[in-house]
Structures are given as structure tokens and as C-alpha cells.
Amino acid sequence: MRPRTPTAEESAISRLVLWNIDLTLLDVGQVMRAAYAEAFEKVTGEPLVYLTSSAGRTDSEMFFEFCARNYVDLEPDTDTLADFLAALETAFGARHEQLLAKGRVMPGAAASLAAVASMPDTVQTVVSGSTRANATAKLVAFGLDTHLNLAVGGFGSVNYPKSSLIQSIRLHATGEGGRAYTEEETVFVTGSAPDVRAALIGGATPLAVLNGTATEGQLREAGAQMVLPDLSDPRAVMTAVHRATSR
Incomplete structure (x- = not known):
């Protein structure tokens, strides 16, 4: 379906549209879980027996919760988190060929990205819990990177919660006239309740x-x-983005 032509009113609005990746645009959870397990055992020497929910969390946050749930004590004055993130990128990269076989694009994701990209003065990027390398690999594997400006995205490569990543992108990505985007011009598309709060x-x-x-109730709550x-x-996605940025 061809996206509709934006109205004159829509054309006058500047927008920053942020997308969550996992379970919003695509699902590669099976491959990601295997990479987590390999990286965790390589860095800590202990198997990753107990997992944790990835909803709303960055890889940095998940690593420390992995340690707590699996009774792994971190040595002080060591850069174990950096080692884990590096090992995770290696483990995930080694499974690149499994992404298409074991992963999937969410229905309408590609078409919705293209539709929102057709809205004038609109910048799209991602806020992902994955590291920049892994997030990019996921998107490229399914051809979803075309309409995204990943240079201004927020990633789990740094030890900050998603709320801080969102604020950083909004303040540093430049909108019309080189100014920062306001809260009213910024939208975050996600299927996660913790992401909604972020x-x-x-x-x-x-x-x-x-x-x-x-559920819808959890998201609204x-x-x-x-x-x-x-x-x-x-078309519904475009309408929702327009409504969110024209209040």
C-alpha cells in the first residue's frame, strides 16, 4: 500500500521518531539468548542458567542482573562489563547467518518505516538495549536500516537506562534550524511497558x-x-505519529 501524501499541516511539523528494535520491528530472541549465554560464560566462567526479561533493559543493565540471578560476584576494579559487551558482539556476530533462519520481521515494520519516512521534516532512529554493532546487524539483516539515521541512535553500548538514551538523542539530534527536538516533537514506538515509562x-x-x-492494559497503565x-x-502508524507530534 502506498503511503498517503502528507497534508500541509503535517508538513509544517518537525518530528523525531524513535523506534525500539526487539519485538517492535523484529524478533531475533533465540539468536540473542544463545549469544548472551556464550558471552556470559566466557567472561565470568559461570554458565548463564537464569535469564531475565530484556523488556526496557539495555545489555549493560541485563549483565548485572545476570550476575545477581546467577550468584556471580564481580571483582572490584575490573572492567568486566566492557569485556562482556565485547564478547557479546563477537558471539552475536558469529551467528549472523542464523538471523534470517531463526528470526522474523514484525508484520508491517518495513512498510511503516517507509511510510513515516515520507512525512516531511521527520528523522527516524532507534533506541535499543543492544550495542550499536548488534543493533545495526539486526536491522541490516532484515533490510530495516534504510529509513533510519543510526548515527544519532541510542544503544546499550553505554551503561545508561533507556530514558537517558532518549533524552540524549532528543537534545543532541538537530531539528529545524539546528535546534534540539522538544518533547512534543519526539515519539518512541515500542511494545514494552518499561519502554513506555522510559x-x-x-x-x-x-x-x-x-x-x-x-497487554493493552499494561501498556496503558x-x-x-x-x-x-x-x-x-x-497509514494508522503515520496518523498516530502525526497526532503525537501536533498537540
């Missing part, structure tokens, strides 16, 4: 989709006022 803290309007395990069933209707 959006509100970081200064973005959450646009929730029912792609993940969260977290603070989402707009909830779409999925991304299969690009």
Missing part, C-alpha cells in the same frame, strides 16, 4: 504497539495513550 521520563510521547508480550494492534497498517 519514554515519559526521557521526554518522548510513547506510541505503543501490541507486538510483544505486554504504564502511560501509553495511543496503542496500535501492530504495525501492519502504515
